[in-house]
Amino acid sequence: MTDTPKILSPQAKGILAAIGACSIWGLSPIFYKQVAHVPAIEVLAHRTVWSLVFFGGILALQGRLGQVRAAMNTGPKLGWLALASLMIGTNWFLFIWAVGAGRTTESSLGYYILPLVAVVIGRVVFGEALKRSQWIAVALAAGAVVLLTVGLQAPPWIALTLAVSFGIYALIKKRLEVGPVVSVTAEVMLMLPIALFVLLQSEHRGGSAFHAGAWTMGVLLISGPVTALPLILFSYAARRVRMTSLGLVQYLNPTLQFSCAVFVFSEPFTGWHMIAFGLIWLALAIYAASMFAQDRAARRAAVAAAVSGTGVT
Incomplete structure (x- = not known):
């Protein structure tokens, strides 16, 4: 008698897809470090072209290219898409530049504070109420930024720009x-x-990456799939995993980026960085606990409503 192979649940598949997406994002500094000798703007240009080729190929196979034309033929949507394009282009460029400039530690900080920036955007734009614990988390993150500014005598502008640009992108x-x-x-x-x-x-200037050798060109060519695959995996996960679980898995991205910066690239990690990152990690722990509490309360309310609807007392 043979055992019947167990099939993963949709939730488990979604978690694995989210881990895959965040692992690719988190380890991407190693990928972009391979083309650090190419100007960041040119790497971004290649990433744009080959991402378009890859995404266009997927949509063509699915017969969905018409949806792109429809989205771009609608005036209001086109405006939002243009703003989204500006935000993601800014985010991609700055990340590529930061890796090449040896400032991956600061880029990881940006993705650590991103969830808290998103909370502030939600409060400002949508009027979403924040619990006391969430305000404490935001305050700790703000304190970490102030500490780094004082300690390093310069604001962590890379982290702030990455977080704000992606926060606005997510809002759009x-x-x-x-x-x-x-x-x-x-x-x-x-x-x-x-x-x-x-x-x-x-x-035209004769310094194009097309002449920089097979390895460099190969890395630039696969920047399309490297961009597309985690997005597809994350979109798959988002439809199958609770937002609280998805939010926690997302911390894998900056954690791996941070690990690449400190342990692979040997970037400086000062006492000021240690204190600031400690505050950020504490803020995220408080924020995660708050999200779990909200999720449990919502599920209890849903169960209570279901029981009440059936007339069970």
């Missing part, structure tokens, strides 16, 4: 009723003219 995506693959395809399509201009200028 929340307003757009467009699927993630379709919207990103439209966003990189809007970036394409600038990307082609950059590549043509680099070629």
Whole structure:
């Protein structure tokens, strides 16, 4: 008698997909370090072109290219897509530049504080109420930024710009009723003219990455799949995993980035960094506990409503 193989539940598959996505994002500094000798703007241009090729190929196979045209033919949506394109382009460029400049530690800080920036955006834009514990978490994160500013005698502008640009990007995506693959395809399509201009200028000057060797060109070519795969995995996970679980898994991304910076790239990690990161980690622990409490309360309320609806006392 043979055992019947167990099939993973949708929730388990979603968690694995989220871990896969965040692992690719978190280890991506190692990938982009391979092209640190290429100007960041040119790496971004290649990432844009090859992402468009990859996403366009997926949508073409699915027969969904018409959805991209439909999204871009609608005036209000096109405006939001253009703003989203600006935000994600800024975010990608700064991340690529930070890795090449040996400032991956600060980029990881940006993705650590991103959830707390999203909380502030939710409060300001949507008027979402914050619990006392969430305010404490935001205050601790703000204190960490102030400490780094004082200690390093310069604000952590890379971290702040990465967090704010992606926070605004997430806000726009929340307003757009467009699927993630379709919207990103439209966003990189809007970036394409600038990307082609950059590549043509680099070629004209004779310093294009097209002549930098097979390894460099190979890394740039697969930047499309490296961009697309985690997005597809994360979109799959988002439909199957509770938001609290998804939010916790997302911390894997900056943790791996931080590990790459300190243990692989040997970037400086001063006492000021230690204190600031400690405050951020404490803030995230408080925030995560608050989210778990909210999730449990919502599930209890749903169970109570279901019981009440059946007339059981």
